[in-house]
Amino acid sequence: MYHPRLYGSFYEMGHKYGKLLYKKANFSIPEITTEKSNFGLKAYQELKNFYPEAIEEIEGFAAGINDKPEKLGAFLLSIPVLENTGQCSVFAYQGDNGVIVGRNYDMLFEFKKFTESSLIAPTGKYAYISQSDVFIGRSDGINEKGLSIAMAFVNGKNYVPGISFHFIIKKVLENCASTQEAIQLITTAKVASSNNFLVADKEGTLAIIESAPQKSHVIYPKKGTNYLYITNQFTSNTMKNYDAGGVAWSKSLVRYQSLAHKLAVTKNLDLAQAKAILSDKCVCLNLRKEKFGTIWSVVAKLNNLEIERAEAKPTLTNYKPETRLAWWLKRRAR
Template sequence: MYHPRLYGRYYDMGFKYGKLLYEKVNFGVPIISNEKMDFGLKSYQMLREYYPEVIEEIEGFACGIQDRPEVLGAFLLSLGVFDTTGQCSVFACRNKEDVIIGRNYDMRYDFKKFTESSLIAPMDRYAYIGQSDVFIGRSDGINEKGLFIAMSFVNGTKVQPGIGFHFIIRKVLENCSVTQQAIEVVQQANISTACNFLIADRMGELAVVESCPQGSFVRRPGAGEQHLFITNQFQSAEMKAFEAEGVAWSKSAERYQGMETLLGGMDGMDLQKAKAILSDGCVCLDLKKERFGTIWSVVSNLNKGIIERAETKPRMNNYKQDTRLAWWLQKRSRS
C-alpha cells in the first residue's frame, strides 16, 4: 500500500503525484474501450459542475504524466461502472462518549498493488486520511473534524453518466464536518451507479444513504439502536426495486447477518471489539477460488482521532496506527 502525503493547491497536488508516478514507475493512463471513453467524457463534464476544484487536480496530474486531462478524467469516471467492483462491509457504533467505526474493503487480490492510504490536505478545505485503489478518488476516509464516510457497491438496475462514488466521498471529506452536511452532498450528486454510503460524525449522528441513478433514501438507527452497518444490498423497502441480483457470490447477506449478530451481542464498543468484528469469519471475505477478499481494513475512534489500519486481511494484531493527520494538524498550527 502506498502512503502519499499531498497538500496545497489542487493543481499542485495533482502535478506532484502524477510527476512522481511518471518518473518512478513510468505511469500512464490505461487504454479503455470506446464505450468507457464516451461514458467517462460525459461524466467528466458533469464532474466539472459538481466539484470543479478536483478538475484542477486532474489537470495537474495529467500534466505530471504528460497526458490530456480529458483522457485521465474519462478513465477515472468509468471505473467501477463496467468492471468488478468492491464488495465491502462497514459499520459505525456510538457509545456514551465515543463513536467507533470499522471498514473492510473487499476486492480482487491482484488490486492490492494499486492500494493507497493518503493524507490529503487541500488548501482551504478539511484535511483527511482516505483509502482507495485509485490515485485521485477515495473509497473511504476520516477527516480532521471527525467525520467518516465509506461506500459499498450495490448491483443496481441502471448506470448512467454521472459522478462516481470516488469523487462524492472526496467532496464530503473535504467540505463536511457533520453527518447532515454529508447527506446533502451525497444527495446532490447525479450518481452514476448504485452504492451505499455509511456516514458518521463524532457527535454520534449515524446515517446510511442508499443511492442510485433513480434516487436515494436515508436510513438512520432504529429506536434503541446505537449502530448502523452496510454490505452490498439496499435494506430499505423504498430502494429494493432499484437493486438487481448478483451479489450472492460475495456473501453479502451472510456478512450483513454476521455484523447484525456481532453488533447486537456486544456490550459497548471499542477499537479491539471493532477489529474482532472485521476479522470474524462471517464478515471478512477470503474467497480463494475467486481470488477475492478483504485487502484492507480501517478502525477509528472518531472522538479521539485514533485511526488504525490493516493493509491486508485483518487480524487482531496486524493493525498499525496512522498518525499522519495529527502530524499535519500540528504542522499547520505552527505555520
C-alpha cells in the first residue's frame, strides 16, 4: 500500500503525485475500450461543473505523466461503471466510547498492488486520511472535522455519465464538516452509478444514503438503536426497484446479517470490538476461488481522530495507528 502525503493547491498535488509515479513506476494511463472512453469523456464534462478543483488536480497529474488530462479524466470517470467494483462492509456506532466507525474494502486480490492510504490537505479545504485503489478519487476517509464516509457498491440497473463515487467521496471529505452537509452534497449530485454511502460525524449523527442515478434515499438509525451498517444491496422499499441484485457470490446478505447481529448484541463498542467485528469470518471476505476478499480495513474513533488500519485481511493484531493527520494538523498550527 502506497502512503503519499499530498498538500498544496489541487494542481500541485496532482503534479507531484503524477510526476512521482511516472519517475518511480513508469506510470501510464491504462487502455480502456471505446465505450468506456466515450462514457468517461461525457462524465468528465459533468465533473467540471460538479468539482472544478478536481479537474485542476487531474490536469496537474496529467502534466506529471506527460499525457492529456481528457484522456486521464475519461479513464478515472469510467472506473466504477460498466463492471463490478468493491463488495464492502461498513458500520458506524454511537455510544459511551464516542462515535466508532469500521470498514472492510473487498476487491480482487490483484488490486492490492494499486492500493494507497493518503494524507490529503488541499489549500483552503479540509485535510483528511483516505484510502483508495485509484490515484485520484477516494473510496473512504475521515477528515479533520471528524466526518467519516465510506461506500459500498450496489449493482444498479442504470448508469449515466455523471459523477463517480470516487469523486463524491473526495468532495465530501474536502468540503463537509457534518453528516447533514454530506447528505445535501450526495443527494443533489448527478451520480453515475448505484452505491450505498455511510456517513457519520463526531457529534453522533449517522446516515445511510442509498444513491442511484434515478434517485436517492436517506436512512437514519431506527428509534432505540445507535448504529447503522451497509453491504451491497439497497434495503429500503424506496430504492429496491433500482437494485439489480446479483451479489450473492460476495455473501453480501450474510455480511449484512452478521453486522446486524453483532452490533445489536454489542454494548459500548470500542476500537478493539470494532476490529473483532471486521475480522470475523462472516464479515471479512476471503473468496479463494474468485481471488477476491478484504484488502484493507479501517477502524476509527471520530471524536479524537484515532484511526487504525490493516493493510491486508484484518485480524485482531495487524492494525497499525494512523498518525499523519495529527502530524499535519500540528504542522499547520505552527
